[in-house]
Amino acid sequence: MAQGEGVVRQIEQPGIGTAERIQWVETHGLAFPVTLQAGLPLLEAVRRSFAAAGFTSGVAKLDGLALAPFAYVMPALAKTPEHAAFYSETFRPAGVARIETGAMTFGQRDGVPFFHAHGLWTEGDGKRGGGHVLPDETMVAEPITLPAVGLDGAAFVAEPDSETNFKLFGPKPAGLLDATRNGRFFALRVKPNVDFCEALEGFCAERQIREAVIHGGVGSTIGARFEDGGAVENFATEVAITSGRIVGGEAEIDVALVDFTGAMASGRLKRGDNPVLMTFELVLEVN
Numbered sequence: 001m002a003q004g005e006g007v008v009r010q011i012e013q014p015g016i017g018t019a020e021r022i023q024w025v026e027t028h029g030l031a032f033p034v035t036l037q038a039g040l041p042l043l044e045a046v047r048r049s050f051a052a053a054g055f056t057s058g059v060a061k062l063d064g065l066a067l068a069p070f071a072y073v074m075p076a077l078a079k080t081p082e083h084a085a086f087y088s089e090t091f092r093p094a095g096v097a098r099i100e101t102g103a104m105t106f107g108q109r110d111g112v113p114f115f116h117a118h119g120l121w122t123e124g125d126g127k128r129g130g131g132h133v134l135p136d137e138t139m140v141a142e143p144i145t146l147p148a149v150g151l152d153g154a155a156f157v158a159e160p161d162s163e164t165n166f167k168l169f170g171p172k173p174a175g176l177l178d179a180t181r182n183g184r185f186f187a188l189r190v191k192p193n194v195d196f197c198e199a200l201e202g203f204c205a206e207r208q209i210r211e212a213v214i215h216g217g218v219g220s221t222i223g224a225r226f227e228d229g230g231a232v233e234n235f236a237t238e239v240a241i242t243s244g245r246i247v248g249g250e251a252e253i254d255v256a257l258v259d260f261t262g263a264m265a266s267g268r269l270k271r272g273d274n275p276v277l278m279t280f281e282l283v284l285e286v287n
Contacts, residue, residue: 009222009275010193011084011235017163021194022203025171027154029185029283031215034060034148036140042067043135046106047113054177055150059216059283062102062119062133062240065144070097070123071137074130075220075236075260082165084192085220085236085260085277090134095124096141101256101266102133103217103240105169105281107156114158116169116281118218118240120256120264130258131238149215149283152177154187156281163192168279184286190276196221197251197271200284210249211287217241217255219280224257226267234259237277242266244282 032053036045050058069092076088102119120130155174158167171187190199196219204212219239224232239257246252256266 011222011277013084013163013192014082014165015162017191021191022199023170023189025154025173025187027185027187028152028181029149029183030181031149033145035145038140038143040140042138042140043115045140046115053150057107057155058148058150060104060148061146062099062104065099066096066141067138068096068141069139071134072131075238093123097121097123101242105156105216105218107169109158116218118238130264151187152181164278169281186284188282188284190280192276192278194276195272196274196276196280197253197269200251204246209286212246213285214241214244215283215285217244217282220277222275222277225270225273227270228267230267232259232265234261236260
């Protein structure tokens with residue numbers, strides 16, 4: 001991997017990718033408040049709230065969510081050639097962890113509900129951390145209502161990815177749940193080794209989209225370069241979008257991330273200098 005200002009950063013993946021670097025489905029959708037009940041596993045709380053609103057897939061923000069017990073992993077170096085990067089051991093901090101900023105993709109894996117969630121948080125002892133929230137070992141500690149977007153006509157489905165050798169969420173067409181819903185949404189997955197901002201800009205330009213809002217946003221980049229000059233050199237990251245828009249055809253994307261050393265960073269991504277490491281999932285709502 002090459003590092004440095006003005007040098008394109010690339011990571012060799014173990015498999016062969018497709019020529020199309022964005023997987024996408026145009027769909028209907030609806031922004032709605034997702035209310036999570038305390039005392040439930042986080043996955044079940046999310047499933048119930050999406051189902052109550054008539055959805056099986058979508059994205060949500062996690063800012064302010066309190067979790068206990070809480071389990072997570074961080075990005076890590078791969079121990080075998082089967083992956084370009086991997087996950088750390090599982091961490092289970094004591095007490096209540098509160099997410100400062102985070103995002104979730106909710107969908108299906110192996111025929112049952114599942115989610116992919118990244119964030120930064122403060123743990124019960126005051127230590128700040130970040131990474132990948134584990135669905136099956138994490139519970140909601142306090143009730144909360146969060147912004148979400150449900151998809152109607154598409155769903156995020158986790159499938160084996162021959163390029164990265166991971167099972168990754170990607171959008172798939174799905175039957176309409178409510179024929180009265182409208183709005184123009186796109187469910188997207190951006191693939192490795194393409195610049196994240198430029199990929200979204202190119203996607204929008206092809207469809208004459210000048211203004212759009214990004215919902216959710218979970219993925220990884222090869223390190224990071226920010227508009228203010230800040231940089232993350234370590235290549236393996238876990239990223240959550242904190243705010244994102246397409247304005248006049250240009251991407252304005254703010255993120256929070258943690259790298260494989262546990263170092264955290266946040267800022268606006270520099271356009272043209274932030275290639276995707278493994279994947280990036282999001283929903284685009286056209287204004």
